[in-house]
Amino acid sequence: MHVESPGLATDLALLELQGSTIRDRGDHLVVRTPENPTFWWGNFLLLARAVPAQDVPAWVERFEREFPGARHQTFGFADSTGDFDGWRERGFDVERDVTLFITxxxxxxxxxxxxxxxxxxxxxxxxxxxxxxxxxxxxxxxxxxxxxxxxxxxxxxxxxxxxxxxxxxxxxxxxxxxxxxxxxxxxxxxxxxxxxxxxxxxxxxxxxxxxxxxxxxxxxxxxxRELVIVAVEDGPAVRLYERLGFEEAGRHVGVERAIDPAEW
Incomplete structure (x- = not known):
């Protein structure tokens, strides 16, 4: 799966430098950080775009197979467009991030x-x-x-x-x-x-x-030649970075939830 977003591309490059592994499954990436299993955004699945609400349970099951016993579930989406209500209905928090750059x-x-x-x-x-x-x-x-x-x-x-x-x-x-x-x-x-x-x-x-x-x-x-930074959409950090001269380069979405051990 090709990742164009400079925010996500640099995220993945940094994770690899710090010992994470990235496996390309064709329609998604599996990111794993063995040295820090409680690192939510070091152990996640990255998809190209949003999926229909009826497909959410299947992706949750796929996460559970990849990360058995994990006390979290995290999914990233390279495209910020689409409907994420299916994730909210299953108790996931949905966060939209902005990638900014300056030269x-x-x-x-x-x-x-x-x-x-x-x-x-x-x-x-x-x-x-x-x-x-x-x-x-x-x-x-x-x-x-x-x-x-x-x-x-x-x-x-x-x-x-x-x-x-x-x-x-x-x-x-x-x-x-x-x-x-x-x-x-x-x-x-x-x-x-x-x-x-x-x-x-x-x-x-x-x-x-x-x-x-x-x-x-x-x-x-x-x-x-380029400095890249990522911040939560509509958060105060975005306004600060824009005052510093950064410009928007794209947006992406992450969904996450903690897992109660009683659900295992």
């Missing part, structure tokens, strides 16, 4: 927080804080499982940095990580990853500054 360094926007220090991740403690920041928005009962997931993901991201393929940048206040962003070079494209700001430090221009700094780093490589 120059993002626009410089003012940052309100003056005490912020922005730098590369360089210490082991930076990656530990990165995992903790990624889990900072979950409820207590889910914290332990989320931390395991974030620690595994941070280890995979660190390997990309160690190999010289990417860089992670953090915004620190008094040694505490309050925001982060990663960027990975993929041939002529560089893909942003992991844009996260602690809830207590949002709307201060910190994320905008990180996106610019990461873009500057990516574009120092002569092969990189």
């Amino acid at each position: 120059k360094v993002p626009t410089w926007l003012p940052m309100d927080e003056q005490e912020v220090s922005i730098r590369h991740f360089a210490e082991r403690s930076d990656w530990r804080q990165s995992a903790e920041l990624g889990a900072s928005d979950v409820v207590i009962r889910e914290l332990e499982a989320r931390l395991v997931f974030e620690q595994r993901r941070a280890a995979a991201q660190k390997s990309l940095v160690d190999e010289g393929r990417g860089a992670w940048f953090g915004a620190f206040i008094g040694g505490r990580l309050v925001a982060k962003v990663g960027v990975v070079r993929l041939g002529t494209r560089a893909r942003y990853q992991d844009v996260v700001t602690h809830s207590g430090y949002r709307r201060r221009g910190i994320a905008a500054r990180l996106v610019r700094v990461a873009g500057e780093w990516a574009l120092t490589h002569p092969a990189v």
Whole structure:
């Protein structure tokens, strides 16, 4: 199955670099991340387009065969058009994402927080804080499982940095990580990853500054001609990226749901 979307294409390329396997079944792709089985969007099926509501149960059964015992079900669709009500009726959340791109360094926007220090991740403690920041928005009962997931993901991201393929940048206040962003070079494209700001430090221009700094780093490589970033449709991040000079390149859809062990 051919994937044209720059957002999805770079998603798949990044997953492969981090140890995921991708199997082409003709009408869909099977993406699997053995080292992180709780990574919903590292263990999913990618379809070219929406399917009729009556076909949803068959695709759910196919997922169960591919990922027996998984506590989630996730499906991506390269085409954002079509009817996804059949998935909603089965308890899936439907999310539409926007891929944006820019061919120059993002626009410089003012940052309100003056005490912020922005730098590369360089210490082991930076990656530990990165995992903790990624889990900072979950409820207590889910914290332990989320931390395991974030620690595994941070280890995979660190390997990309160690190999010289990417860089992670953090915004620190008094040694505490309050925001982060990663960027990975993929041939002529560089893909942003992991844009996260602690809830207590949002709307201060910190994320905008990180996106610019990461873009500057990516574009120092002569092969990189385009920066790619993905955000939730109609979310505040889209408006921020447009202010930074990004333009829309396409849209795609993801559907997901958690599985209650009682359903097994």
